[in-house]
Amino acid sequence: MSQSPLPRPASHFSSGSPGDKTRIVLHVGCGRRNPQKLHPEFRGPEWRELRLDIDPAANPDIVATMTAMDGVGSLSVNAVWSSHSLEHLYPHEVPVALGEFHRVLGPGGFVLITVPDLVSIARYIAEDRLDEPIYVSPAGPIAAMDILFGCRALLKRNRTHMAHRTGFSPKTLESALASAGFGDITVRTDTRFNLWAVGHKRGVEG
The missing domain is CATH 3.40.50.150 (Vaccinia Virus protein VP39)
Known part of the structure; x- marks a missing residue:
């Protein structure tokens, strides 16, 4: 919903x-x-x-x-x-x-x-679409990889506290x-x- x-x-x-x-x-x-x-x-x-x-x-x-x-x-x-x-x-x-x-x-x-929600992105992972943009956020395109591990655009700017650990x-x-x-x-x-x-x-x- x-x-x-x-x-x-x-x-x-x-x-x-x-x-x-x-x-x-x-x-x-x-x-x-x-x-x-x-x-x-x-x-x-x-x-x-x-x-x-x-x-x-x-x-x-x-x-x-x-x-x-x-x-x-x-x-x-x-x-x-x-x-x-x-x-x-x-x-x-x-x-x-x-x-x-x-x-x-x-x-x-x-x-x-x-x-x-990791369940909602499971199909992207299972279909080997890990880097495929799913939606666009203020920080830029977001892919399953970003949802899993943290937004790469932010991590690239040394905002390592934004990494996802669970x-x-x-x-x-x-x-x-x-x-x-x-x-x-x-x-x-x-x-x-x-x-x-x-x-x-x-x-x-x-």
């Missing part, structure tokens, strides 16, 4: 003062400030973006890796938004990052994730979220070779 799975209505959990209904979305791997990088779910006035990135040049609110988000308190945010970040980790780091996402979420909070299918992404403690998980694909997943933190506001 062409859109991400929409989460259920967000919890009334608030990380602010009593009576404060402002909700906080932790934007993991935010890059340089750009409101368009936020999923539309988080662009309303009820949401406040908290930006986290490993690169100080991006001027995030918090400089940290997603595997050690010590600057984000436990139970302190209502949602985590991760767009094309998890695939830059090594496989053994993915459970650590998802554990961090789960830790910082308040009860009833949710995570919204998008990553490349990958996901719908089954493995759902399994990873479940193993991290998330429930009510939905995983879908879109027409741009992406997976979208929503997972909810169990529990209610006490």
